[in-house]
Amino acid sequence: MLEALQSPFFQRALLAGLLASVACGIVGTYVVVKRMASISGGLSHAAFGGVGLGYLLGINPMIGATVFALASGFGLGLAYRRLRSSLDTLIAMVWAVGMALGILFISLTPGYAPDLMSYLFGSILFVPVGYIWWVVFLDLIIILAVLLLHKNLQAVAFDQEFAEVMGVPVDAVLLVLLGLASLTVVTLIQVVGVILVIALLTIPAATAQQWAVNLRHMMIEAVLIGAFCTTSGLFLSYGLSDSYGINVPTGPLIILIAVALYGASSAIHAVVAKSPRG
Amino acid sequence: MPVEIESPVLEMRDVSLKLRRMPVLEGVNLELAQGDFLAIIGPNGGGKTVLLNVILGLLTPDSGEVKVFGMSPKRARGRVAYVPQYPRFDPTFPIRVIDVVLMGRLKRGLVGGGNPEEDCQRAHAALAEMGMADLADKQIGRLSGGQLQRVLIARALAVNAGFLILDEPTASLDPQIAGDLYARLKSSSKEMTVIVVSHDIWVISHHVKTIACMNRRLHYHQSKEITEEMVETTYGCPVDFMVHRHTHRVLEDHHEDGAGLEGVHDTEPGGPGGIQGKPDPEGESH
Numbered sequence: 001m002l003e004a005l006q007s008p009f010f011q012r013a014l015l016a017g018l019l020a021s022v023a024c025g026i027v028g029t030y031v032v033v034k035r036m037a038s039i040s041g042g043l044s045h046a047a048f049g050g051v052g053l054g055y056l057l058g059i060n061p062m063i064g065a066t067v068f069a070l071a072s073g074f075g076l077g078l079a080y081r082r083l084r085s086s087l088d089t090l091i092a093m094v095w096a097v098g099m100a101l102g103i104l105f106i107s108l109t110p111g112y113a114p115d116l117m118s119y120l121f122g123s124i125l126f127v128p129v130g131y132i133w134w135v136v137f138l139d140l141i142i143i144l145a146v147l148l149l150h151k152n153l154q155a156v157a158f159d160q161e162f163a164e165v166m167g168v169p170v171d172a173v174l175l176v177l178l179g180l181a182s183l184t185v186v187t188l189i190q191v192v193g194v195i196l197v198i199a200l201l202t203i204p205a206a207t208a209q210q211w212a213v214n215l216r217h218m219m220i221e222a223v224l225i226g227a228f229c230t231t232s233g234l235f236l237s238y239g240l241s242d243s244y245g246i247n248v249p250t251g252p253l254i255i256l257i258a259v260a261l262y263g264a265s266s267a268i269h270a271v272v273a274k275s276p277r278g
Numbered sequence: 279m280p281v282e283i284e285s286p287v288l289e290m291r292d293v294s295l296k297l298r299r300m301p302v303l304e305g306v307n308l309e310l311a312q313g314d315f316l317a318i319i320g321p322n323g324g325g326k327t328v329l330l331n332v333i334l335g336l337l338t339p340d341s342g343e344v345k346v347f348g349m350s351p352k353r354a355r356g357r358v359a360y361v362p363q364y365p366r367f368d369p370t371f372p373i374r375v376i377d378v379v380l381m382g383r384l385k386r387g388l389v390g391g392g393n394p395e396e397d398c399q400r401a402h403a404a405l406a407e408m409g410m411a412d413l414a415d416k417q418i419g420r421l422s423g424g425q426l427q428r429v430l431i432a433r434a435l436a437v438n439a440g441f442l443i444l445d446e447p448t449a450s451l452d453p454q455i456a457g458d459l460y461a462r463l464k465s466s467s468k469e470m471t472v473i474v475v476s477h478d479i480w481v482i483s484h485h486v487k488t489i490a491c492m493n494r495r496l497h498y499h500q501s502k503e504i505t506e507e508m509v510e511t512t513y514g515c516p517v518d519f520m521v522h523r524h525t526h527r528v529l530e531d532h533h534e535d536g537a538g539l540e541g542v543h544d545t546e547p548g549g550p551g552g553i554q555g556k557p558d559p560e561g562e563s564h
Contacts (some may be wrong), residue, residue: 033371151390155381159367165334166437167355167386176388212372213417 004238009125013250016127017230019135020191021204025223026142027184028205029215030177034157037202039076039178042091044185044197046072046098051119051194052105061119066186068098073182077174122193122251124234131190138187142180146219153177154215191230192251203258204229210269229258285348286311287441287471293332293342302328303339306496312440315464315472317482320492326475327363329492330445333473334360346441356386359437361430361444369419375429376414379405382436404436405429407466424455431459435466442467444474453481460485 004010031040050068054061072094079090106116118126146153155163156173164170181201188197204225205218212218233254240246288310295303302325310316318326331337332344335351346354359382382404383397384390405411408428413421421429427447434442444463448456463472464485476482483489483502490498 033368035368148389151380151384152388154373154377155384158371158373158378159362159381161336161362161366162360162381162433163384164336165355165358165360166381166384168384168390169386169388172388209370209372214372214374214377218372 004235004242010234010238012127012129012132013124013234014231016124016132016135017191017234017254018227019132019139020187021226021230022139022223023135023142023184023187024201024226025204025208025221026146026219027180028201028226029208029219029222030153030157031181032202032205032209033215033218034177036177036181037198038088038091039073039080040181040185040201041198042076042094042098043069043073043178043182044189044194045095047182047186047189048119048194049098049101049105051189052102052109055109056105062186062190065119065189066183069182069186070179072098073178074175077178078171080174081171118193119189120193120195121249122189122191122196122254124191124230124250124254125237127190135187138183142184145176145180149173149176150215157215192254196251196255199255199258200226200229203255203262207258207262207265210265225258225261229254229261233257285345287314287347288333288473289343289345289348290333291343293339293344295328295332295337295339297328301494303332304494306342308490308496308498310471310473312471313469315467315485315487316474316498317479317486317489318473318475318492318496319477319479319489324493326492327445329496330360330443330473330475333443334358356437357439358441358443359434359439361434361442361447363446363449371418373418374414375410375416375418375421376401376405378418378429379414379433379436382433400438401432401436404432407435408432408462424451424459427451428459428462431463440470442470442472444472444476446475446477448476448481457481457484 005014031037047065047069050064050066051061052064053068054064057064076087076091076094079087083090115123117123152163152168152173153176155166155168156170156177160170163173184201185197188200192200205222207225208218208221212221233250236257237248237250237253240248286309288308290306290308293303293306294301306329318329320326328337332339333346333351335346335355344351347357351358376398379401380397383392383401385392402411402414405414408431410425410428410432413425413429418426418429431444431447434444447463448459451459460481472486474482474486479489487502488498488500489502490496
C-alpha cells in the first residue's frame with residue numbers, strides 16, 4: 001500500500017485532496033450553519049453548464065464552470081434576500097437548467113468528449129499540476145476572507161436580521177459567502193465531480209457540528225474530517241485496484257466514507273448526549 | 279452616546295404600509311423622547327411587529343415619514359438595539375453565549391472594526407447585568423428558554439444604544455420569569471428610550487411609562503391608561519369573563535404595587551385570548 005506514495009500521480013492526488021479539504025471544511029461550515037446546502041448543490045450543477053460551454057467553445061471547461069458557478073451564486077444570493085418563499089423552486093430550476101445546458105452544449109460539440117465522466121464523478125487521480133496551485137490560491141483567499149470577515153459572516157449566518165439592524169451590510173456578506181461557495185464548488189468538482197460536490201461540502205461540516213463548541217472548532221474539525229475522507233478514499237481505491245483488480249472511482253468512495261463517519265458520529269453523539277454527564 | 283436635544287428619539291408621521299395588498303399600518307403617528315418607556319399591545323396580526331420592523335428599517339413604509347434620532351432608520355443603524363421574538367435562530371448553532379452577546383458590538387461596514395478589549399468588557403458587563411455572568415462560555419443550545427431570552431437582552435444591552443426595541447421578549451416565558459426580566463431590564467435601561475411589544479399586559483404595566491394599543495392604527499395618548507375606546511377599537515370585542523379571572527390574579531400577585539394596574543382593571547382590555555396569544559404570525563412573514 002505504501003508504495004502508492006511513490007507514484008507522482010498518487011502524491012499529487014493526496015496533496016490535492018488535503019488542500020481541497022481546507023476550502024471545503026471552512027466554506028462548508030458556513031454553508032451548513034447558514035443552511036445553504038441546496039444552494040451549493042444548485043451551484044455545482046449550474047457549473048456543469050459551464051463545463052459544457054467550455055467544451056463547445058474549446059476553452060478549459062473549468063473556466064466555464066467557474067463563470068457559471070459564480071454567476072448563479074450571485075444570482076441566487078440576490079434571490080435569497082428577496083424571494084424567500086420561492087427560493088427553493090428557483091434553486092431546483094438553476095440545478096436542472098445547469099445540467100440541461102451542460103448536456104446540450106456537449107452534444108453540440110463536434111467529436112467525443114472523453115473526460116466527461118471525470119466532471120460528473122471526479123478524477124482526483126488525474127489532477128493537473130495547475131490544479132494544485134489553484135487550490136493553494138483558493139485556500140489563501142478563503143483564509144484571508146475569514147480572517148477579515150468572520151465576525152460578520154458568523155453574525156449573518158446566526159441571526160441575519162440582527163446583523164442587519166446592527167448595520168452589517170448583509171447583502172455584501174452574503175455575496176462574499178456565495179462567491180467563496182461557488183469557487184469551492186468548482187474546486188471540488190475535480191475531486192468528487194459535479195454530482196457529489198454537495199456531499200463533500202456538507203457532510204464533513206455536519207459531522208463536525210455535532211461536536212464543535214464554536215465555528216472555529218467546527219472549521220478545524222471539518223477540515224480534518226475532509227482530509228481523512230479524501231486520504232482514506234484514495235488509499236481504498238488504490239488498494240482495491242492493486243490487490244483485487246477492482247477499479248472504482250475515488251470520488252464515490254470518499255463520499256461513502258464521509259457518510260459512514262457521519263453515521264458513526266451521530267450514533268456516538270446520541271449515546272453521549274443521553275448519558276448524564278453529557 | 280450624544281443625543282441632540284432638539285430631535286426626538288423617534289418620530290413617525292402618518293406612516294402607512296400594505297403587505298400583500300393588505301393594509302398593515304394606517305396613518306401611524308408616534309413620537310418618543312429620551313427616557314420614554316412605551317409598551318405596545320394589540321391583537322395578533324395587528325401590525326405590532328411590522329411597526330417595529332419599520333422603525334428598524336427592515337421594512338420601508340409606503341407613505342409617511344420615519345425618523346430615528348432625526349435620521350432615516352437605515353442611517354440610524356447601530357444606534358438602535360433590538361431584541362427579536364424568540365426563537366429566531368437554530369439552537370444547534372455552535373456558538374457560545376459570550377459570542378452571541380458580542381454580536382451586540384458589531385460595527386457598520388463589511389470588515390467591521392472596534393476595540394476587541396472594550397467589546398469584550400461591554401459584553402461581559404451586559405451579561406452580568408442580566409444575571410448571566412457565569413454562563414458566558416456555555417453553548418447556547420444548552421440554555422433554558424428564560425436564559426436564552428436574557429442572553430438576547432444582554433446582546434441588545436451590549437450595543438450601548440440610546441434606543442432599545444423589544445419584540446415579545448417574554449412570549450415564551452412564564453409570568454414570574456417575565457416579571458423578573460422586566461425588572462432587570464428597567465434597571466438596566468434608565469437612560470434609554472424603550473419600546474416593548476408584549477402580550478403580558480399585567481406584567482409590563484408595572485414597568486412601563488406609557489401604553490399604546492395597535493391594530494393597524496396606533497392608539498396612543500401618552501399615558502398608561504387604557505381607555506374603553508382604545509380597547510374597543512383595538513380588539514373590537516366585548517370583554518368576557520376570562521378577563522376578570524386574569525385581572526384578579528394579577529391584583530393578587532402584585533397587590534403591593536397595584537397602583538399601576540388601575541387602567542387595566544378599570545377597563546378590562548380585551549380577552550386573554552387576544553392579549554396573551556401566540557407570537558404574532560405576521561412577524562415571521564417578511
